[in-house]
Amino acid sequence: MDFKLTEEHLAVQEAARDFAQTELLPGVIERDEHQKFPEEQVKKMGELGFLGMMVDPKYGGGGMDTVSYVLAMEEISKIDASASVVMSVNNSLVCWGLEKYGSEEQKMKYLPDLTSGRKIGAFCLSEPEAGSDATMQRTTAEDMGDHYLINGTKNWITNGSSASVYLVIAQTNPELRHKGINAIIVERGTPGFEIGPKENKLGIRGSDTHSLMFNDVKVPKENRIGEDGFGFKFAMSTLNGGRIGIASQALGIASGAYELALKYSKERKAFGVPISQHQAIQFKLADMATNIDAARLLCLQAAADKDAHRDYSKSGAMAKLFASKVAMDTTVEAVQIHGGYGFVKEYHVERLMRDAKITQIYEGTSEIQKIVISREILK
Ligand code: CAA
Ligand code: FAD
Numbered sequence: 001m002d003f004k005l006t007e008e009h010l011a012v013q014e015a016a017r018d019f020a021q022t023e024l025l026p027g028v029i030e031r032d033e034h035q036k037f038p039e040e041q042v043k044k045m046g047e048l049g050f051l052g053m054m055v056d057p058k059y060g061g062g063g064m065d066t067v068s069y070v071l072a073m074e075e076i077s078k079i080d081a082s083a084s085v086v087m088s089v090n091n092s093l094v095c096w097g098l099e100k101y102g103s104e105e106q107k108m109k110y111l112p113d114l115t116s117g118r119k120i121g122a123f124c125l126s127e128p129e130a131g132s133d134a135t136m137q138r139t140t141a142e143d144m145g146d147h148y149l150i151n152g153t154k155n156w157i158t159n160g161s162s163a164s165v166y167l168v169i170a171q172t173n174p175e176l177r178h179k180g181i182n183a184i185i186v187e188r189g190t191p192g193f194e195i196g197p198k199e200n201k202l203g204i205r206g207s208d209t210h211s212l213m214f215n216d217v218k219v220p221k222e223n224r225i226g227e228d229g230f231g232f233k234f235a236m237s238t239l240n241g242g243r244i245g246i247a248s249q250a251l252g253i254a255s256g257a258y259e260l261a262l263k264y265s266k267e268r269k270a271f272g273v274p275i276s277q278h279q280a281i282q283f284k285l286a287d288m289a290t291n292i293d294a295a296r297l298l299c300l301q302a303a304a305d306k307d308a309h310r311d312y313s314k315s316g317a318m319a320k321l322f323a324s325k326v327a328m329d330t331t332v333e334a335v336q337i338h339g340g341y342g343f344v345k346e347y348h349v350e351r352l353m354r355d356a357k358i359t360q361i362y363e364g365t366s367e368i369q370k371i372v373i374s375r376e377i378l379k
Contacts, residue, residue, distance in 0.1 A: 012064065019045070019048060028348075028351075035201075037161075043117055045083065051120075052091065052114060054095070062115075066304075069248070070299045074251050074299075075252065076252065077253050081355040085207045090114060093238055096242075097183075101225050106223075106225065110165055139152025139169070140172070140174075141182050143228075148170075149217070150214040178232040179229045182225075183235065190217050196212065202358075204355050240316050244303055246320055248319075254326045255330075258288045264347075268339075299323060314373055328357065328360060
């Protein structure tokens with residue numbers, strides 16, 4: 001087994017690192033403080049090919065593998081997890097879902113704009129009363145012959161106000177339970193579709209999270225993705241890959257905090273020596289480095305499974321479960337290594353600590369990842 005990255009992988013990694021340093025780092029603290037969406041930066045991500053990395057070039061994508069995507073997600077998340085969640089949703093939920101399951105017309109119509117960043121996508125599964133228990137969809141998509149009539153509310157939607165293309169999961173045949181659910185493309189501006197106020201969040205504050213309201217929203221039948229009743233399966237199998245994206249985001253948050261803590265520990269002196277010479281600090285750094293390497297291996301394993309067309313629901317869930325814990329643990333220790341300076345904004349680690357928490361919640365909480373993993377190992 002060769003653990004070496006290819007030249008192409010290294011080039012993607014370097015391009016993402018450069019982009020994060022030059023375009024995302026300036027202003028990241030201000031965007032977090034004022035909950036400002038990284039609009040210009042996301043536009044540039046589109047121009048550089050970071051928004052449709054794995055999509056076939058014939059739809060405007062980069063035609064890259066999932067390993068490249070993990071590497072880019074890690075680099076961008078080291079600096080700005082608000083920007084990287086936009087990237088993750090657009091790449092691995094919206095573009096991937098459309099490319100894998102959409103009709104040729106849908107792909108031609110939506111993917112070129114989504115891969116280039118001219119438009120951004122959103123993935124709308126969660127509801128006020130259906131988060132982990134995702135089959136309990138209350139949003140309805142009534143079959144009206146040539147169109148669907150959508151009614152209901154979606155909650156916590158990333159890119160809620162910045163997106164133009166929304167993949168909406170809704171119930172058409174309640175008596176069929178999850179087999180009656182559909183996935184439907186809804187365009188921004190469709191009459192009856194309203195965007196609720198922005199959530200005021202603990203972390204990833206630059207990302208815009210909104211509830212969405214659907215009031216007799218009329219959508220043509222050709223906007224349904226896949227066969228009638230395929231919507232829940234669509235959501236679950238899309239999330240399998242989405243979880244690799246969020247695992248890589250968590251990995252990036254952890255490695256960003258570790259790099260800052262390592263540097264700071266060599267600069268800061270206490271008791272006449274750099275604090276990196278105190279064994280208590282050395283052991284923290286050793287734990288961080290070990291956990292981060294293990295998290296990276298799990299992310300790359302899941303990506304390699306996906307690229308090789310092996311099942312990746314378990315490896316993706318394991319990567320997300322583990323990397324999100326590593327993100328939490330590492331950022332807390334990075335703040336500790338910074339002492340009082342870690343508690344103020346200009347040292348970045350407090351933001352990374354706040355950003356880390358969401359990786360244990362969205363795209364399936366850690367408890368849900370354990371359900372996914374245990375079902376796989378017990379079956
Ligand atoms: N991959 C493919 N199919 C899957 C699947 C998976 N990982 N998990 C379930 N399914 C399929 C099952 O095979 C089953 O299909 P059949 O009936 O045809 O066999 C169907 O889905 C129903 O499965 P279950 O009976 O297992 O359903 P359940 O009610 O017990 O719950 C669950 C399954 C795993 C808990 C699921 O509800 C779940 O994943 N919940 C978490 C929801 C989630 O991750 N939300 C994320 C929202 S998006 C987001 O958060 C984006 C962001 O932040 C940026
Ligand atoms: P609940 O499901 O109510 O869970 C509450 C607690 O109970 C959790 O700890 C959970 O793990 C635990 N729990 C629930 N069921 C079980 C069980 N069976 N066994 C053990 N423990 C259990 N959703 C989207 O569709 N699209 C998005 O773009 C999106 N972006 C988001 C962005 C942010 C910032 C946030 C906060 C959320 C986002 N979400 C999005 C929603 C997210 O996926 C849900 O919050 C998540 O799935 C959990 O659902 P819930 O909040 O309803 O919690």
